[in-house]
Amino acid sequence: MEPLMIALLGMLIIVASQFIAPKVGVASPLILLGVGLAIGFLPQVGAIEIAPHIILEIILPPLLFSAAVRMPTMDFRREMQAVAMLAIPLVFISSFAIGFLINWMVPQISLAWGVALGAVLSPTDAVAITIAKRSGVSHRIITVLEGEGLFNDATSLVLLAAAMNAGLASDNDALNPALLTGRVLVALGIAIVVGLIVGEVGVRIRSIIKDPSTDTVFSFAMPFIASIPAEHVGGSGLVAAVVAGLVVSGRRAGMISAQNRRFSQQNWSTMTLMLESGIFLAMGLQAFGIIEDADGDGGGLVRAAVIAVIAGSLIMVIRALFIALMLTWLDHRSKHRKRRYEAQAGRLEAFAQRMAQACTVDSEVLASRNLSEEQWIKTMARWRRRLKIAERQHAVRRSDIDYFEKEPLGPREASVIIWSGMRGAITLAAAQTISAAAPMRSFLLTIALFIASGALVIQGLSLPWLIRLIKPKMASADISEEEREELRQVMSSALVDTALAQAIKEVDAQTLLSAGVSRTLSRLGNVVDLQSSPSSGAVSEPLPDTDGENEATPVEMSGEEVERSFTRDQIRELALEAIHAQRDALLQARDEGIFSSAALEGALARLDNEEILLVSGKSSDH
Numbered sequence: 233m234e235p236l237m238i239a240l241l242g243m244l245i246i247v248a249s250q251f252i253a254p255k256v257g258v259a260s261p262l263i264l265l266g267v268g269l270a271i272g273f274l275p276q277v278g279a280i281e282i283a284p285h286i287i288l289e290i291i292l293p294p295l296l297f298s299a300a301v302r303m304p305t306m307d308f309r310r311e312m313q314a315v316a317m318l319a320i321p322l323v324f325i326s327s328f329a330i331g332f333l334i335n336w337m338v339p340q341i342s343l344a345w346g347v348a349l350g351a352v353l354s355p356t357d358a359v360a361i362t363i364a365k366r367s368g369v370s371h372r373i374i375t376v377l378e379g380e381g382l383f384n385d386a387t388s389l390v391l392l393a394a395a396m397n398a399g400l401a402s403d404n405d406a407l408n409p410a411l412l413t414g415r416v417l418v419a420l421g422i423a424i425v426v427g428l429i430v431g432e433v434g435v436r437i438r439s440i441i442k443d444p445s446t447d448t449v450f451s452f453a454m455p456f457i458a459s460i461p462a463e464h465v466g467g468s469g470l471v472a473a474v475v476a477g478l479v480v481s482g483r484r485a486g487m488i489s490a491q492n493r494r495f496s497q498q499n500w501s502t503m504t505l506m507l508e509s510g511i512f513l514a515m516g517l518q519a520f521g522i523i524e525d526a527d528g529d530g531g532g533l534v535r536a537a538v539i540a541v542i543a544g545s546l547i548m549v550i551r552a553l554f555i556a557l558m559l560t561w562l563d564h565r566s567k568h569r570k571r572r573y574e575a576q577a578g579r580l581e582a583f584a585q586r587m588a589q590a591c592t593v594d595s596e597v598l599a600s601r602n603l604s605e606e607q608w609i610k611t612m613a614r615w616r617r618r619l620k621i622a623e624r625q626h627a628v629r630r631s632d633i634d635y636f637e638k639e640p641l642g643p644r645e646a647s648v649i650i651w652s653g654m655r656g657a658i659t660l661a662a663a664q665t666i667s668a669a670a671p672m673r674s675f676l677l678t679i680a681l682f683i684a685s686g687a688l689v690i691q692g693l694s695l696p697w698l699i700r701l702i703k704p705k706m707a708s709a710d711i712s713e714e715e716r717e718e719l720r721q722v723m724s725s726a727l728v729d730t731a732l733a734q735a736i737k738e739v740d741a742q743t744l745l746s747a748g749v750s751r752t753l754s755r756l757g758n759v760v761d762l763q764s765s766p767s768s769g770a771v772s773e774p775l776p777d778t779d780g781e782n783e784a785t786p787v788e789m790s791g792e793e794v795e796r797s798f799t800r801d802q803i804r805e806l807a808l809e810a811i812h813a814q815r816d817a818l819l820q821a822r823d824e825g826i827f828s829s830a831a832l833e834g835a836l837a838r839l840d841n842e843e844i845l846l847v848s849g850k851s852s853d854h
Contacts, residue, residue, distance in 0.1 A: 246509040259366075261359040261512040261656070262692050265685065268516015279521030282514050287661035289459070291507050292385065293473040297455035298504050299358070300382055300477025301484070304829035306822055307375045308478065310632055314562060315379030320416065322554050323354040323387045324409065327395075329550055330543055331407075334679075337539055340671050344399035347407055349676050351392035352663045353547060353683055355385045357656025358508065363695045369648055370705040371830065372639040377652050385658055386470040390419045396667050422467030427475025430458040435480055439487040444495035447488070451496045452503070454480070486819050490840035491847055511657040515684070518660065522681050525674035536675055540682035544655075547683075552650045559641050566636050573629050580619075580626055587612070587619060624824060631825030644704040651698055654687035711831045719818075719827060719835055726817035727810050804846050811843050 245267055253260040271277060308315070330350030335343045361377050394415055398407050434454045441447040458476040459469030484493055523533065603611070641649075663680035666673055711719075815836065822832050 242510065242513060243506075245513060246506065249509065250505070257696070259359055259363050259692055260509065261362070262688060264509055264512040265516045265688060268513045269519055269685075270516075272517045272520040277520075279524055280517045281521050281664075282518060284661045284664035287511060287514075287657070288389070288665065289469070291511060292470060292658065292661075293455040293459040294452065295358075295504060295507055296382055296385065296470055297458075297473045297477040298500050299378060300474045301481045301500070303375070303378055303382070303478065303481055304833070305478060305482040306825055307371070307635075307829050308379055310635055310825075311372070311375050311379055313565070314376050314558065315383060317558050318376070318380040318555075319383035319387050320413075322551065323351070323384050323391065324412070325554065326354050326547055326550050327351045327388070327391055328407075328409070329546060331395075333543060333546060334539070337542075338672070338675075341676070342399060342402070342671070344395050344402075344407055345666075345670050345676070348392055348395035348399060348666055348670070349663070349679065351388045351395055352659055352666070352680050353543065353655055354388040354391075355655070355658045355662065356381055356653045357658065357684075357688065359512075359656055359688060359692055360652035360654050360695060363692060364648065364652055364699070367696050367699045368706050369699060370639045370645065370707050371828075372635075372641065373645055373648055373704065374707075376641075376649060382474045383471065386420070386423070386468040386474070387416055389470065389662060390416050390468055392662060392665070396670075400667060400669060419466065419468045420471055422465055423462045423469070423471035424475050426462040426465070426467055427458050427472040428479060430454065430461075430472065431476035431479025432483070434476065435483045435487050438484075438492065439489075441492065442489075444492045447492040448496040448499045451480075451500070485815065485836055489847075490843040494840060494844060511661075515657045515660050519681055519685070522674065522677045525677070533678065536678040537682055540679045540686065543679065544683045544686060547655075548650070548653070551653050555646050555650050559646050562641070566633075569629070570633055573626070573633060576626060576629075580622060583619060583622075587615060628823075628825050635825065635828075639705055642705075644702045647702050648695075648699060648704050651691055651695055654691040655684040656688050657684070659684040707830075711828070711834070715827060715831050719831060722817050722821055722826075723814045723835065726813045808843065808846055811839050811846075815839050 245264065249260045249263040249267065253263055256263075272280060327347050327350030330353055331343050331347030334341050334346035334349055341349075356377070358381055361374060361381065364377065365374055391412060394412050395407065431454075434450070434457065438447050438450060441450060454476055455473040458472040462472035463469040659680055660677075663677050666676060670676065818827075818832060818835055818839075821827055827835075
């Protein structure tokens, strides 16, 4: 069959699986895996082998980059400790445990090659995240799973390369954990530096690109701009792509236009669907060829299946014990953080009182300290800045504590995280990179295939049932009224010093809003009013000065006079300035951790919608 027909058939299968999945209650990747297996074992279809570098070097970087861009940076920062522990120590422990097991059960396979197989089996698959999201578990569980998936792929591939080098050299001493840890940390460090540079430069370039299509094409290139140089200088290309994506996630709202961001998000969503679906379809298609090779390799399929069951069970036991210990330690850290916060609160309050008393110092005190009044004022200004920074950091810690207390990770949540650690398509792709010189290579690939396929089917199908059974903390569908009110206050306060506020104070607000040319201001009022209440919009009423003085008296003007005084472009510019001010205020609130990521994303999306309407309206006018 010609490649074009194969690609067309693959796309149709992906579309069909997406259509069927919600109706049968099974995740689309599992359906694609089953379809691939069915096609691969047809007598008319020969053994299919896909070069592993296609998945690891071409498909995986954009997938991880896209996932990192979607990751809320505030939540990722909060879960950094958990993610780091799952991505590095757990990968090492699991890999060496599997290595010793394989070497014990199959003496022909040395410890080095056993560790290589363990590294292959370490990465978790994103299908669990899809299932967990659909089941509605808490956002914190999703963040931990997504963060683990972003980094454990890179750790396992670095460990795989080191283990293969040791296997080829027949030197088990090269598997020294300290040496391997050093290699992993160096690779991660190089990748982080490259990713930060590419992410920052990339965002700045995208900020000056006006055409949405051009911006999207450049965004498609960014993961490769990060991964390829990182690999050449000894770093992890996957981590570089992830770090670049995290930089874009944190910086894009403030630098890239709303229209470009919305356009690229839609295109990235389509690309991600195609790449993820293609991986699982390819995994099923390759199964027959791997099993056929293993059957003639002398290892035996039954023996491979038995080892796969034992190794898969061992991986889950290690994961369960590790996560139980990790959550216990994180709970201890959280309590310690709260005690430190309370102690710091007392010190800050005492310091603020001392600052207040210092403001009333008289000339005798200045003389005793040998300071002039100007020097004293400068000193006080410097200490006020330091106090303000300390108070902001203190507020961030308070927000973090509230976040951990609102969504705790107890035994129920831990069970979901443990059972979500299924292996998948990345495991099979990484297994195929094992050197042809490895003893019983086909046997090792078959074990990886059995574990990955079994985990996807067993854990993937049973995860929704487990969530319904143990009832972990679920995500809240609605934003609380208190958070809505705080959001409205932040967005309203951001408008006070804008030209829009000045125009509303100079001209009666209702007259301005009733003018035919000012429908954009009415829409802006709906953005500010998150509850869509006509009486609560911050733009629908005159805004007072911040100090309550010098309030302008509204000028009585008719709608026709308003239209003559304010052109469409002027009103549009006023509204755009107000939107930018509100977005800046929300981004500052995000950095301080004041609101949940769901509330912030909703508010920012409303502002993006309004900006796109204004910009598109300007284009249609011209």
